[in-house]
Amino acid sequence: MRGLLALMLLVLACTANAQSLVPQADADALPVEAPPPEETVVAGLSSDSVAITASFDGSEILIYGAIKRETPIPQGPPLQVIVTVEAPSSGVTVWRKERKAGIWINAEAVRIGAAPGFYAVATSAKLGDILLPEWDSRYRISLSHAMRAFAGEVAVESAVPFTEALVRLRQDEGLYRLDEGSVSLIDQTLFRADVSLPANLVEGAYKTRIFLLRNGQVIDVFVAPINVRKVGVERWLYRLAFDQPFLYGLMSLGVAVFAGWGASAAFRKLRRP
Amino acid sequence: MQIYLPIAEVSVNAFTLVGLGGLVGLMSGLFGVGGGFLITPLLFFIGIPPAIAVATGANQVVASSVSGVLAHVKRKSVDFRMGGVLLAGGLVGSWLGVWVFTILQQVGQIDLVVQLCYVVFLGLIGMMMLQESIRALRRSSKPGHRRRLHQHNWVHRWPVKVKFRASGLYISVFPPLLVGLAVGVLAAIMGVGGGFIMVPAMIYLLGMPTKVVVGTSLFQITFVTAFTTIMHAVSYNTVDMMLAVLLIIGGVVGAQFGTTLGARLRAEQLRILLALLVLAVCGKLALDLFLTPDDLYVVQQGIG
Numbered sequence: 113m114r115g116l117l118a119l120m121l122l123v124l125a126c127t128a129n130a131q132s133l134v135p136q137a138d139a140d141a142l143p144v145e146a147p148p149p150e151e152t153v154v155a156g157l158s159s160d161s162v163a164i165t166a167s168f169d170g171s172e173i174l175i176y177g178a179i180k181r182e183t184p185i186p187q188g189p190p191l192q193v194i195v196t197v198e199a200p201s202s203g204v205t206v207w208r209k210e211r212k213a214g215i216w217i218n219a220e221a222v223r224i225g226a227a228p229g230f231y232a233v234a235t236s237a238k239l240g241d242i243l244l245p246e247w248d249s250r251y252r253i254s255l256s257h258a259m260r261a262f263a264g265e266v267a268v269e270s271a272v273p274f275t276e277a278l279v280r281l282r283q284d285e286g287l288y289r290l291d292e293g294s295v296s297l298i299d300q301t302l303f304r305a306d307v308s309l310p311a312n313l314v315e316g317a318y319k320t321r322i323f324l325l326r327n328g329q330v331i332d333v334f335v336a337p338i339n340v341r342k343v344g345v346e347r348w349l350y351r352l353a354f355d356q357p358f359l360y361g362l363m364s365l366g367v368a369v370f371a372g373w374g375a376s377a378a379f380r381k382l383r384r385p
Numbered sequence: 386m387q388i389y390l391p392i393a394e395v396s397v398n399a400f401t402l403v404g405l406g407g408l409v410g411l412m413s414g415l416f417g418v419g420g421g422f423l424i425t426p427l428l429f430f431i432g433i434p435p436a437i438a439v440a441t442g443a444n445q446v447v448a449s450s451v452s453g454v455l456a457h458v459k460r461k462s463v464d465f466r467m468g469g470v471l472l473a474g475g476l477v478g479s480w481l482g483v484w485v486f487t488i489l490q491q492v493g494q495i496d497l498v499v500q501l502c503y504v505v506f507l508g509l510i511g512m513m514m515l516q517e518s519i520r521a522l523r524r525s526s527k528p529g530h531r532r533r534l535h536q537h538n539w540v541h542r543w544p545v546k547v548k549f550r551a552s553g554l555y556i557s558v559f560p561p562l563l564v565g566l567a568v569g570v571l572a573a574i575m576g577v578g579g580g581f582i583m584v585p586a587m588i589y590l591l592g593m594p595t596k597v598v599v600g601t602s603l604f605q606i607t608f609v610t611a612f613t614t615i616m617h618a619v620s621y622n623t624v625d626m627m628l629a630v631l632l633i634i635g636g637v638v639g640a641q642f643g644t645t646l647g648a649r650l651r652a653e654q655l656r657i658l659l660a661l662l663v664l665a666v667c668g669k670l671a672l673d674l675f676l677t678p679d680d681l682y683v684v685q686q687g688i689g
Contacts, residue, residue: 166627168389169396205685207493215501215674218493218683277682311387311396346391346627353392353622361618364626365611368448368633375637376452 151181151191153324153334161339162309162318164346170311173197173338175320176304185300186326192242193295194253194323195234195305197338200316201226201260206274222266222274227259229314231288234305236295244328251323251330255279255288286310315341315350392625393437399631401431406445406635412662413449413636414643415655421446421577421610422510424632426503426666433628435496439486440617440624441632442576446610448633449640450578450603457600464551464597468604470558471565471583475609478569483616486574493685500670502575507667510581511660518656552593552601560591565605572613578606 155177162171175195185191204227210219235242239254248254256279268274282288287310295305318338324331342350353360388399405427413420421442428438457463489495543557564586568579583602587593593601618624647655 164389166388167386169387202686205493207683207685209678209681209683211677215497216678217497221493274682277680278684281680281682281684311389312394314394342391346389349626350391353618353624353626357619357622358615360622360626361615361624364444364618364624364629365447365614367626367630368444368614369451371630371633371637372448372451373455375641376456379641 150183150186150331151179151324151326152332153193153322154178154180155322155334155336157320157336157338160337161341162313163341163343164313164315165343166346168311168313168346170313171309173307173309173320174304175307175322176302177322177334178303179301179324189327191297191300192325193236193297193303193305194239194243194325195295195307196253196319196321196323197230197232197307197309198258198319198321199228199230199314199340200318201228203227204278206278208268208274208277220268222268222271224259224275224278227278229287229316230310230318231255231258231282232291232307233289234291234294234307236293236297236303238292239290242325242328243330247325247328247330251321251333253323255283255290258288285312287312309340313340388627388631390433390625390628392622393433393628395432395434397431397433402628402631403635405431406632407639408635409632410449410636410639410641411643411646412639412659414640414645415647415650415659420449420636421579422503422507422575422581423663423666424636425499425576426507426670428628429500430669433625435499436486436490436621436623437625437628439499439574439576440614440621441628443572443610443613443617444624444626444629445632445636446576446578447607447614448629449636450580450607450610452637452640454600454603454607457603460600462597463600463604464549464593465604466547467549467552467554467561467591467593467597468601470547470561471568471601471605472608474562474565474567475569475572475605476612478566478571479573479609479613479616480569481566482570482573483613483620485570487620497674499575500674502571504667504671504674506571506575506582507663507670511664511667513585514656514660514663518660521656522654552591552597554592556591564590565609568605569609569613572606572609573616576613578610580606 155175158172158174158176162173175197179191204224206222206224207218208220209216212219233239233253233255243253249257252258252260256275259275259278279288283290291307295303297303318340320336320338322334322336324333341347349360352363386399387396388402389396405424409420409424409427412423424445425438425442428442429435433441454463486495489498543559545558546555547558548555564583567586568583571577571579571582580602583605584598587598587602588595614624
């Protein structure tokens, strides 16, 4: 009896120790000190890259996978899955308008150091029911955790309405999305999620994360990159505009002059005979 | 057909853009205006970011004015010396304007200033055109009296007088320089050619004869907007060539039809229509400024 108690204490101490060792910056990796999870996720994407062509009109990504386990399915509440897809982050400024001298002008601003340009969360059930807040803030899963640091001093009384506004505005544009129940999970073993990417996509290295949860706690994470890049004429124009801006400017002028002169010449010829 | 604009990074309907360009081209062919002052606000309405709308608008004006200036050079209705002085002022003004643009962008007020400029100028021009065309419509029934060629006013008494042979003027070099400067600033901030301001200023302020006014202003506009396009492209990478090409295709075709159509319709009635159109665009922009917005918060890229 005493031996059993000592063993339990030892296990408790170990897990407590392991949790405190989780580095904040690298929260995506599971603590190495923890015992290997009994259930791990094996997953794949329908494509690991998205090409933005001239006729790009959004894209759909299928994320599928299975849960690998050596032991039978544990008792208790069922396994849950959360899938997130995240665009690279960039700094944004959120302005609040105020009426001054009759017109609405940008008055106060909160600068946010990093907010993803796109963030989608797909879950197998209601997010609040399957994820405990402390695990949410550790892995930054829900939409309100999408943005990170504030840049510079925060001059306003409370930054909360500003960050809420950012999430709300981006949700309205379809850039931030929470699709509860959109991950289908079969027999606590197979899952799939369809995440649609909007037409107004920016370039960069996107990140997909798949979380396995039990009792509101994350038991395993799988991370996979998605490379979103412009291709063809889109890529060529974009690179030229940023790498050779002067040449690009001259070229836009050339196109304009040629089109303006060419069209009037062509019409004159058409009209003459 | 949706098309993804590489610089604006938005996806829009290509036919909408060609149609917009065509509509504005039709206007410019019908009424002899550059159309920059219509295309930039229309681009705001369909969701192109203001900085890109302004820079690409300037590029579009180059296309629509270059064929006009070539026609005028052939007809010898360009005062190159006057055009050169206006251009010198315009280049300095454009440089100043791009600089002001940067500062406004840093303090987050660029959208407001661009919109305010549009409301004020479109309102003024629309009213003036409406008044003038109604007066012209009344006058056309009665025989009018001939006015004097031009009146000497205070601006002609400034120092450093220069002879402008094609315009038949011997005036100080400063008034045209200042006119060019003002137009250059507007070109950079609003993405317009500025013909709608320069033409009245050339006639009423400088006293230039009407036959060289349009050619000379087009000459100045072509070069100032070309310079503005390069400045925006180099400092902000905000010229979207895909967007410009679609607008230009619509624009040049529309302009040709506009010219043909314009020859068949009565000028006074056309002008009233244009005036009403300008006032409508102005009204829409003004409402956005005065009415309580749907959302008090706006998101701006970057933390400048």
